[in-house]
Amino acid sequence: MTVLSVNMNVAALLRNRRNHPWPSVVDLGRAALAAGAVGLTVHPRPDERHTRASDVRDLRALIDAEFPNRELNVEGYPDARFLSLVREVRADQVTLVPDAADQATSDHGWDFHADRARLEREVSALKADGHRISLFADPDTTVMAAAADTGADRVELYTGPYGGAHSDVEAQERELDRLAGAAKAADDHGMRVNAGHDLTVPNTAALVARVPALAEVSIGHALFCDALTYGMEGTVQRYLTACRSVARDMG
Template structure:
C-alpha cells in the first residue's frame, strides 16, 4: 500500500499567531488538505501554545468528524500529565510521543528506549486503553527497536531530520536512507509499524519510500507548508501524495 500522508498544521498556526486575527485559518487549511487527498492531520500542541493553540484541537476534531470521517487526527507531544489531560478528551486516532523539552524549537531526537522504555510503558498502555494508536519518536538506530517494541507501542516514527539535512549531498543522503531503512527493517521484525517525519520534501520522499516499502505514514509540516506558498495547499498535497507513491 502507498504511504499515507498526514499534514502537520503547526506552521499554519504559527503564521496565524503573528497577528490577533483568525487567518490563515488552521481548520480551513486542514479542510483543503483533506479535500485534496491527505489521509490525516497532525498537530503538536506545546505548553506555550506558540503555534497550535489548545482551542484548535476541538475545532480540528469537529472538522474531521463532521466532514472527513475516514481521516485520522494525530497529536504529537511530550507525555506530561498536562499533555495527556489535554488530548484524551479529543480522542485522536494516533498519539505520537516525543521526548522534547518544552523549550525546543522543534523535535530533534528520538527516545532512548533502553533508558526510557519503562517510563513509557504505562503511558502507552493508558493511551491504547482509550482507543489511540501509539507511535514513539525514534532515531534511526536498529539496535533500539527491541526496546521500543517492549513498550507496547504500535508504531515508531523515524526521525528523518538528518536525512532532510542532506539535501545538497547525494552521497550523504544515500547513507541516511540506508540507516533509516535498517532501523525500519528492525522495527518491522519486532512487529512495529513504521511512520516517518521531519524535513521531508517532494524531492527526498521517493527514495525513502522505495527503501522502506512498509512505511505506513509520513507526517510533514515545514516542507509542505513552504511548498504551499508556491503551489497552493491543494496542489502541494497532491504533489506530496505522488511522492509517497499514490497515482497522480
C-alpha cells in the first residue's frame, strides 16, 4: 500500500510572508496526521525561506508527543548544517537531494556515477545512526544499479515532468511509462520506491495504479491548494483514496 507524507513547506512559506505565528506549521501538521497521513516531510533550505530548523524540531516534538507511530522525513542537500539537523531530530527518513543553495525547488536527481563516492560515505554514516535513506532520482532505468550501489534503502522518483504534463494526455502516458520502468529497475536492485513533486489527486491515483509497489508519496503544493477548498482533513482523505487507487483498479 502506498502511504502519504505531507510536505509542510507551503505552510511555512505562507507563514513567512508576514513573519507571524500563523498559519501554524505544527497545527497543520497535527491536522494532517490526525486525518491519516503516515508522516510529515520538510525540506529546510539554508536561507530558511520556508521550513526553518525550528520547525523541524517542533514537528519532531509533535510526532514524539502525539503520533509516536508516524514519521518525519527530512529532505535536503547533505552539507554539514543539514546532516547535523537530521541527526539532532532523529529523522526517521532522510532524503538526500542534489539542490544548489539558491535553487527554487528540486528539479533533478543525483548523478549517481559522479557522486557515488560521496553518497556511499553519507549513506553509510546516516544508516549507522539509524536513519532510513532515500535518494532523489530521475525516472531513469539506467541509473538504478548505481543508486543501489550507494547502499541507500530507497529512491524518490522525481515526478515533476509527469505533473507538468497535466494538459497533455500523451505526455502523461510517456512520463508514467518512465516512472514505471524506473520503479521496476529500482525494485530489481533491492530498493523501495518513493515519489514526489507536482502530484495531485488525479495523477497520484494514476501513478499508484501504474506502480502498485510504490511505497510513499510526498505531496505539498497541490495538497495545500486543495485544502483551501476541502479543508485539511478532507484533502488528506482525498489523497489517501488516491493512494488506494490500485486496490480499486485491480478489483
